[in-house]
Amino acid sequence: MNTETTRTAQTPETKRTNEAVVLTARREGVLVITLNRPHVRNAVDQALARAVDAALTLLETDPDLEAGVLTGAGGHFCSGMDLKAFPDEGVPRVADRGLAGLTRARRSKPLIAAVEGAAVAGGFELVLACDLITAADTAFFALPEVARGLIASEGGAIRLPGRLPHHLAVEMLLTASPLAAADAARHGLVNRLTGEGEALDAALALAARVRAHSPQAVRITRQVVEVTRGLDAAAAFAVQDPLTAPVFDTASAAEGALAFSEKRPPAWTP
Structure with missing residues (x-):
């Protein structure tokens, strides 16, 4: 199994630990993209956004890659936009491709979200932009933007009502209420519900099933x-x-x- 790992987009905070804000690894035709700011639950700043966009460009342009998996390091998927960086950086969009180069992007290859822990705010919007979702039974989803005086404008308010029963989706949007992964699976939002720490393996198994076909x-x-x-x-x-x-x-x-x-x-x- 090819597990070549690439470190990308180092910033001052990551150079101190020699870690990159996004890690990529090839696994038999699948590109695993790992958000790697675990100390802030993988919150998206401009550096991480650009690094995810670069990884997605690699997935699209490399003919040896047929599918991608997006996941997070440190036991969480993503806590959304980095609010500490927001006053200086604004919303971490990349060109016309949206948050982290994903939420408004035109893609051709399947992308699977492998969710552990929190997938909230923009992090949940990244999940909703993926084609398939695996999640640990300890994971949870939320769109708490209204509690911050913001709006889930990177696909949350648009996509969620089509993925869940309408009134449940609107309740999440208007009350900032979280949704446990088990409830998300019961309503069909999650393709595979796993034990804690097993979402990535389930995503790779789904990717293998996709890759078996034309x-x-x-x-x-x-x-x-x-x-x-x-x-x-x-x-x-x-x-x-x-x-x-x-x-x-x-x-x-x-x-x-x-x-x-x-x-x-x-x-x-x-």
């Missing part, structure tokens, strides 16, 4: 889900069909059919 079909399927959300059926088919029609004439489609008839695993090409 990379092209996975990318296009993910794109269809993204671009048709909220459309009525007629509009959704009109957007979907130009994306999916060419896939049926590809080598991957032919290989999938042939492998099925020959009762063997398909040999996919990128």
Whole structure:
């Protein structure tokens, strides 16, 4: 198993400990991106935002990488925007790609959130921007922005009502109430609920299942889900069909059919 680790985006606070604010590791075609400011529950400042954006760019551009996992160090996922840095740095967005280069980004490869501990405020918005979610049974989610005089404007107020029952989502947004991972799983927000310390392994297992299938079909399927959300059926088919029609004439489609008839695993090409 390839577990090459890369240290990126050192800042004065991290140079003292020779640690980077984001760590990346390759694991058999999967890029594990670890938020690494555990002393502040991985709060997002500008340095961390730029480092996550660089890691996501690597995931998108490297043909050997087929999926990503986003997680946090030190027993927590992310406590959101670094409020101590906010007066000087503002919201840690990257260009037009949103918080940490993720919440408004256009992506083509699956990204899985592996959540331990707190995923709150902008941290929860990073989770909501991912395609799949694994979480330890000790994890919890919250959007407490209204308690800070702020708004969950990096996808929280937009995405959460479509992921949970409407009134539960609105209650979280208006009261800053937390949601335990077990309750999130019960409502379908979490794909895999694990024991403490096991969310990353569950995310890697999900990534392996994704990687077993045609990379092209996975990318296009993910794109269809993204671009048709909220459309009525007629509009959704009109957007979907130009994306999916060419896939049926590809080598991957032919290989999938042939492998099925020959009762063997398909040999996919990128």
